[in-house]
Amino acid sequence: MSSPTKDVAAEKWAPAKISTDQAEYIAAPSLTYWQDVRSRLWKNRPAMFGLAFIILLIGAAIFGPSLSRHTYFEQDLKLSNIPPILELYQVGADTPEPTYFFLNSGNFKLYATDEHGVLKSILRTKRKDLMKKRHIYEFGEDLVYVDYSQLPPRILDGEENPIENFGTRWNQTYWFGTDSLGRDVLVRQLYGARISLTVAFIATLVNFFIGIFYGGISGYFGGNVDNIMMRIVEVIATIPLTLYVILMMVVLQSGFISIIVAIGTVFWVDMARIVRGQMLTLKNQDYVDAAKTMGAGTWRILTRHLLPNTIGPILVTLTLLIPSAIFIESFMSFIGLGVSVPMASWGTLTSEAVETLRAYPYQLFFPAAAISMTMFAFNFLGDGLRDALDPKLRT
Incomplete structure (x- = not known):
């Protein structure tokens, strides 16, 4: 049997020649733990989408209402239930200044606009024919009938022929339309984001401190202290x-402060359990025994050694608690236990829109979409942080 190496040239077995300055060369740069976390989080597209959406939402909630000329409480019943998409009609196309208008199917009235969808005013009817169920408008020598004898209503010319629409335009005056009281839905949406995010962040911040120190003390001391503290949690x-939040809201009365207190007093339970579990694992590590040997006190061991090593699970839990708090606040406002009118949150906007869902579905779409997208964004970010902070996944 021939040797498998008999055809290999001798120079192939020679040692590789490596210069001295390349002997200690490392191909990949050395990264710290947090640099590696940032790198892996940046590569996670859903997490970055969630982070970008959250930053955009916070910016819009803070600065958006102040940039609009409308307010969240300003009412104008003449402009109630204006949709965000306008189906325009044109009269006097042969004249130098044709008239553009759209029909509000809620009150069967016509509103003047320009060709780009900027709302001007409500048009006055020349007369109403109640027998034939129609409104009659006059544009110079042209007559326009709004026939609501059958739904949806129709727009007819003077010879009672249907008028073809000029096209659809986005409402340039009220981007998200108006509600049943003529209030701007967009500003109320932004103000609702401010209320919902404030409640969620404050409640989560309270939970952060209570849950961390409660769970940290319980897990570190163990024994009877742990048993008593965990029985309280259970x-x-x-x-x-x-149900607990509803009971708290009934006792404290509904309002912005009350809902923060109600959520903050009970929302820390999950955080405490997670921190306790981490403490039970970490308190027996060698570096904790070394700190005790060097005379470190309990407070220093907790704050300088144990809690920093639980920051990964804490951050993940924190990002997942925020959407839960938003959902609870929205639900409380939906059933009437949240912020008081005329203040708006996503829950109150949803509750008001349910009554007019069939006629004006856009009023429900925007707050429902905001709640859904915010919860998705925080969950995507939480999943990305969980993967990025896990040292076992480091490559």
């Missing part, structure tokens, strides 16, 4: 969170 956890 008693709180046996009551459904939504």
Whole structure:
């Protein structure tokens, strides 16, 4: 049997020649833990989409209402239920200044606009023919009938022929339309984002401190201290969170401050359990024994050694608690236990829009879409942080 190396040239077995200055060369740059976390998070597209959406939403909630000429409480019943998409009609196309208008199917009235969809004013009817169920408008020598004898209403010319629409335009005056009281839906949406995000962030911040230190103390000391503290947590956890918040809101009365207090007093339970579990694992590590040997006190061990090593699970839990708080606040406002009118949150906007869902579905679409997209964004970010902070996934 021939040797498998008999045809290999001798110079192929020679040692590789590496210069001295390249002997210690490392192909990949050395990254710190947080640099590696940032790099992996940046590569996670859903997480970055969620982060970008959250930053955009926060910016819009802070600066958006101040940039609009409308307010969240300003009412004009003449402009109620104006849709965000306008189906324009044109009269006097042969004249130097043709008239553009659209029909509000809610009150069967015509509103003057320009050709780009900028709302001007409500048009006055020349007369109303109640027998034939029609409104009659006069544009110079031209007559326009709004026939609502059958739904949807029709727009007819003077010879009672249907008028073809000029085209659809986005409402340039009220981008998201108006509600049943003539208030701008966009500004109320932005103000609702401000209320919902403020409630969520404050409640989560309270939970952050209570949950971390409660769970940290329970897990670090263990024994009877842990048993007593965890029994308290279990008693709180046996009551459904939504029911507990409703009971708290009934006692405290509905309002912005009350809902923050109600959510903040019970929302820390999950955080405490997670931190306790991490503490039970980390308190037996060698670096904790070394700190005790060097005379470090309990407070220093907790704050300088144990809690920083639990920051990964804490951050992930924190990002997942925020959408839950937003959902609870929206639900409380939806059933009438949230912020008081005329203040708006996503829950109150949803509650008001349910009554007019069939006629004006856009009023429900915008707050429902905001709640859904915000919860998706925070969950995407939480999943991305979970993967990025896991040292086992480091490549």
